[in-house]
Amino acid sequence: MVFGWWSLAVFMSLGVVLECLHALEVSEYLANETRRMMWRLAHAHGTLLGLLNIAFALSADRVQQGRLKLASRLLLVGTVLLPGGFFAGGVTTYDSDPGPGVWLVPVGAIAALSAVVITAFVTGKNSSD
Incomplete structure (x- = not known):
């Protein structure tokens, strides 16, 4: 759960920095x-994934x-690579194209989505709801 809270703090801080810029x-x-x-996408996705990490930690007992x-592990990888790829893609841009860091985004998205699907499937099997 600590990683989720720190992710939330980092990406909310990024939002404040972007507002200041x-x-x-x-x-x-x-x-x-x-x-x-790219940087707005990094902020938004990072904040959302920070919240998702907290929710995952709260449901981990199930x-x-x-x-x-x-x-x-998949969720941790996704939380780093998805917003990290957006941020890196915005560091160096080529006209209207993002930099090569944006190639990390699909890898991070697949990792995060896989974590969510695994968790949903397993908690659904264990739940009496």
């Missing part, structure tokens, strides 16, 4: 639409131990 009219940020989009470790 916008308020201070920093041209390196405002003049590049691709960079702004997941089989073997599946728990796999789902947890």
